[in-house]
Amino acid sequence: xxxxxxxxxxxxxxxxxxxxxxxxxxxxxxxxxxxxxxxxxxxxxxxxxxxxxxxxxxxxxxxxxxxxxxxxxxxxxxxxxxxxxxxxxxxxxxxxxxxxxxxxxxxxxxxxxxxxxxxxxxxxxxxxxxxxxxxxxxxxxxxxxxxxxxxxxxxxxxxxxxxxxxxxxxxxxxxxxxxxxxxxxxxxxxxxxxxxxxxxxxxxxxxxxxxxxxxxxxxxxxxxxxxxxxxxxxxxxxxxxxxxxxxxxxxxxxxxxxxxxxxxxxxxxxxxxxxxxxxxxxxxx
Amino acid sequence: xxxxxxxxxxxxxxxxxxxxxxxxxxxxxxxxxxxxxxxxxxxxxxxxxxxxxxxxxxxxxxxxxxxxxxxxxxxxxxxxxxxxxxxxxxxxxxxxxxxxxxxxxxxxxxxxxxxxxxxxxxxxxxxxxxxxxxxxxxxxxxxxxxxxxxxxxxxxxxxxxxxxxxxxxxxxxxxxxxxxxxxxxxxxxxxxxxxxxxxxxxxxxxxxxxxxxxxxxxxxxxxxxxxxxxxxxxxxxxxxxxxxxxxxxxxxxxxxxxxxxxxxxxxxxxxxxx
Numbered sequence: 001x002x003x004x005x006x007x008x009x010x011x012x013x014x015x016x017x018x019x020x021x022x023x024x025x026x027x028x029x030x031x032x033x034x035x036x037x038x039x040x041x042x043x044x045x046x047x048x049x050x051x052x053x054x055x056x057x058x059x060x061x062x063x064x065x066x067x068x069x070x071x072x073x074x075x076x077x078x079x080x081x082x083x084x085x086x087x088x089x090x091x092x093x094x095x096x097x098x099x100x101x102x103x104x105x106x107x108x109x110x111x112x113x114x115x116x117x118x119x120x121x122x123x124x125x126x127x128x129x130x131x132x133x134x135x136x137x138x139x140x141x142x143x144x145x146x147x148x149x150x151x152x153x154x155x156x157x158x159x160x161x162x163x164x165x166x167x168x169x170x171x172x173x174x175x176x177x178x179x180x181x182x183x184x185x186x187x188x189x190x191x192x193x194x195x196x197x198x199x200x201x202x203x204x205x206x207x208x209x210x211x212x213x214x215x216x217x218x219x220x221x222x223x224x225x226x227x228x229x230x231x232x233x234x235x236x237x238x239x240x241x242x243x244x245x246x247x248x249x250x251x252x253x254x255x256x257x258x259x260x261x262x263x264x265x266x267x268x269x270x271x272x273x274x275x276x277x278x279x280x281x282x283x284x285x
Numbered sequence: 286x287x288x289x290x291x292x293x294x295x296x297x298x299x300x301x302x303x304x305x306x307x308x309x310x311x312x313x314x315x316x317x318x319x320x321x322x323x324x325x326x327x328x329x330x331x332x333x334x335x336x337x338x339x340x341x342x343x344x345x346x347x348x349x350x351x352x353x354x355x356x357x358x359x360x361x362x363x364x365x366x367x368x369x370x371x372x373x374x375x376x377x378x379x380x381x382x383x384x385x386x387x388x389x390x391x392x393x394x395x396x397x398x399x400x401x402x403x404x405x406x407x408x409x410x411x412x413x414x415x416x417x418x419x420x421x422x423x424x425x426x427x428x429x430x431x432x433x434x435x436x437x438x439x440x441x442x443x444x445x446x447x448x449x450x451x452x453x454x455x456x457x458x459x460x461x462x463x464x465x466x467x468x469x470x471x472x473x474x475x476x477x478x479x480x481x482x483x484x485x486x487x488x489x490x491x492x493x494x495x496x497x498x499x500x501x502x503x504x505x506x507x508x509x510x511x512x513x514x515x516x517x518x519x520x521x522x523x524x525x526x527x528x529x530x531x532x533x534x535x536x537x538x539x540x541x542x543x544x545x546x547x548x549x550x551x552x553x554x555x556x557x558x559x
Contacts, residue, residue: 136487152488153443153471232479235472236448242473250475253375253450
């Protein structure tokens with residue numbers, strides 16, 4: 001008996017007429033029970049960042065930041081985060097499409113599994129990667145014996161660890177955009193003779209480009225800040241696997257001033273990227 | 286109706302729990318300033334019967350032996366409970382100077398203990414109760430036939446060390462420097478346990494860790510002693526904290542650690558006597 005009701009609701013959304021209940025939007029003052037917690041929340045999120053700025057050793061900062069170790073770590077961080085984002089794009093966009101458009105049994109379960117790295121403690125992710133792709137891992141031992149490839153302790157290992165943690169952000173974002181996008185454009189393209197892949201390439205992809213960009217930015221930012229999986233799976237060696245977050249963590253053990261300076265760089269890079277791209281892409285979808 | 290009200294109650298409880306946690310976190314951060322002045326009454330009334338909970342912050346390497354000693358303490362002193370927080374000495378020291386309510390601090394190095402004493406959070410002078418020496422951990426059966434520190438410099442061998450910033454890494458570097466060896470590891474790990482784990486998982490061929498860690502890992506790794514380790518023996522100091530909520534019981538626990546019985550448990554775990 002749910003059939004007619006559901007199709008009726010779907011028709012309503014498709015016609016997109018004005019909804020009677022929402023027409024009159026009164027501009028009311030913000031109620032205090034909302035305003036106070038909102039401001040406390042804002043302060044809570046910004047205070048630690050502010051504290052970082054207050055305690056930054058500004059005088060020794062130029063010296064801290066021009067040290068070769070910092071540049072090495074920053075360069076490696078930027079390279080690995082970008083590579084991890086590229087991997088996420090190549091694998092994640094098709095995966096998102098599969099979840100949004102293809103019908104197959106167990107899709108809900110697959111979606112849940114894809115989002116698992118979002119909630120998994122990154123260290124657990126790192127251990128899991130070691131057990132899968134390590135020299136003695138389930139798959140890794142074959143990589144080693146057939147191709148002589150071992151991922152732990154290599155830059156490629158950092159990219160793998162970061163992609164593992166960051167890709168779900170891209171998949172989720174792109175899937176959401178795909179679900180919001182009207183599939184009738186693709187259907188129209190296919191009735192005009194396009195294959196499903198051509199329709200995806202020429203119609204769907206341009207349609208969801210803002211969502212893909214937003215997902216890529218999120219994934220990039222997450223990869224840049226990734227710590228747990230990286231240090232567990234790829235280890236820590238300056239110039240090869242020591243990214244900025246690792247350098248910050250280890251500097252904190254003996255030289256807090258250096259750790260603060262490094263954190264500041266990471267913070268500045270992250271803010272620049274998020275602020276520069278987020279407004280443009282996020283609202284477009 | 287009942288389910289709805291139950292749900293509402295649960296939600297309120299969750300919210301309350303979350304805000305309590307947030308408050309706790311905030312107060313833990315802020316109390317570092319006033320901890321010096323507001324010191325809880327660390328009563329020095331001599332040798333009262335220990336009771337209540339003793340909170341011990343101890344280096345991760347002490348986990349096995351201190352857990353055993355804690356059990357023993359609870360048995361010989363009915364009505365007491367020993368709770369532990371095991372972790373890296375640096376982060377434990379940071380929590381203590383940040384105002385964490387602990388009674389005893391047992392650190393893996395005098396350097397981290399100094400953080401606590403410098404912050405005037407210790408009551409009295411720390412006492413060295415055990416020492417730990419480095420050992421090479423290799424794969425079971427020692428397939429690479431590692432017999433000395435020099436063997437670790439063989440090419441093609443994947444060796445992990447602790448980072449120089451953490452105690453085990455500083456000690457390893459000291460032994461390498463003393464013996465004039467140059468060793469390029471595949472990774473500088475963030476603590477001794479993660480260095481050992483890389484060998485246990487067979488991702489690395491060898492690691493330089495503490496004797497006690499090799500012992501605790503059982504037959505998952507094989508230990509190789511090397512004479513140069515005498516160059517960098519780590520002292521473990523223990524101290525009663527100034528703001529200890531349960532100073533009397535804490536003193537009794539420290540006494541147990543330093544007693545003949547405690548010594549036996551600790552040497553059994555691979556520690557050396559000072």
